[in-house]
Amino acid sequence: MVRGVRIAGVGSYAPERILSNEDLAQLVNTNDEWITSRTGMKRRHIAAADQATSDLAIEAGRRALARAGLSACEIDAFVVATVTPDYPFPATACLVANGLGAPGKAAFDIGIACSGFVYGLTVASGLVRSGVFRRVMLIGAEALSKITNYTDRSTCVLFGDGAGAVILEASEQNCFLGTSLGADGSKPEVLFQPAGGSRMPASTQTIEENLHSIHMSGKEVFKFAVSKMVDSALTALGEASLSPDDMTYLIPHQANLRIIDSVTKYLKVPAEKVVVNIQEYGNTSSASIPLALAELDASGKLKEGDVIVFVAFGGGLSWGAVAWRWAA
Numbered sequence: 001m002v003r004g005v006r007i008a009g010v011g012s013y014a015p016e017r018i019l020s021n022e023d024l025a026q027l028v029n030t031n032d033e034w035i036t037s038r039t040g041m042k043r044r045h046i047a048a049a050d051q052a053t054s055d056l057a058i059e060a061g062r063r064a065l066a067r068a069g070l071s072a073c074e075i076d077a078f079v080v081a082t083v084t085p086d087y088p089f090p091a092t093a094c095l096v097a098n099g100l101g102a103p104g105k106a107a108f109d110i111g112i113a114c115s116g117f118v119y120g121l122t123v124a125s126g127l128v129r130s131g132v133f134r135r136v137m138l139i140g141a142e143a144l145s146k147i148t149n150y151t152d153r154s155t156c157v158l159f160g161d162g163a164g165a166v167i168l169e170a171s172e173q174n175c176f177l178g179t180s181l182g183a184d185g186s187k188p189e190v191l192f193q194p195a196g197g198s199r200m201p202a203s204t205q206t207i208e209e210n211l212h213s214i215h216m217s218g219k220e221v222f223k224f225a226v227s228k229m230v231d232s233a234l235t236a237l238g239e240a241s242l243s244p245d246d247m248t249y250l251i252p253h254q255a256n257l258r259i260i261d262s263v264t265k266y267l268k269v270p271a272e273k274v275v276v277n278i279q280e281y282g283n284t285s286s287a288s289i290p291l292a293l294a295e296l297d298a299s300g301k302l303k304e305g306d307v308i309v310f311v312a313f314g315g316g317l318s319w320g321a322v323a324w325r326w327a328a
Helices: 031-038 053-068 090-099 115-129 206-207 218-239 257-267 285-299
Strands: 004-013 017-020 044-048 077-081 108-110 135-144 160-169 174-183 247-250 307-314 316-323
Touching: 004 053, 004 135, 004 285, 031 077, 031 257, 044 160, 053 077, 053 090, 053 135, 053 160, 077 090, 090 135, 090 316, 108 115, 108 160, 115 135, 115 160, 115 174, 115 285, 115 307, 115 316, 135 285, 160 285, 174 218, 218 257, 218 307, 218 316, 247 257, 247 285, 285 307
Parallel strands: 077 108, 077 135, 247 307
Antiparallel strands: 004 160, 017 044, 135 160, 174 316, 307 316
């Protein structure tokens, strides 16, 4: 018997250290106007040297638990979406569950880059709706500064660190309205980390050539992102017999303000319905959507019955959207 699912609590965390556009101008040939006009970014939060992805995720998880009025032992499974795990293995989710005080619970990671939260929301909601678990904590968490090449102007201005968490629980009301997920692995070099896996193991050469950092073909990513985000958002809404006019809020992956503006234009969504915080955090990959959701939740603007569309694209290349009805 399929049952309903709702978000019982939301939490987020961003490291204290700030990397501003002015700071980046001291590292590479750039300036505030150049970065802002092309990306919409002003600042990024950067993890401390001794902070790993699990540390960010644990703090976001604690805040989500507090918001929901739950303890970690009341969570049945932990899912972390990340491309910057603490280790190649074990899964970062295992460390997060232990750090929150719930060792022994099910835990696993999702590594689909910036699409991680929408993939995770689909998977975790399915685990709750099917009756496998009563409550699942889903966290999008990244320490992208650890794999950013700060001599590459085209990428170092983009990325930041942070984490956002949601607690999904069984409910009489089903808030999961529809989903659309996809991926195309034919051209991984468009957005990838070349070295460190079995294709190109670590070596002196890979380190010297900065092949353990993010590599991206910006123009190809832009064209791909806009079309796939629009299509997946429309498909997810269509599963619930809804249209963009029925959306209360659109929460897109915060990759680039120009991409967000283009998606908004194609969907004909008023600017006041689009949640944007890219100026503060930059691109935090799988953490960007839950960070934005946490800010929206904290603002007090979310109301019972509001329809939210979460939509993202990322490495894979991957894309996806989830249509969700908010339950207070």
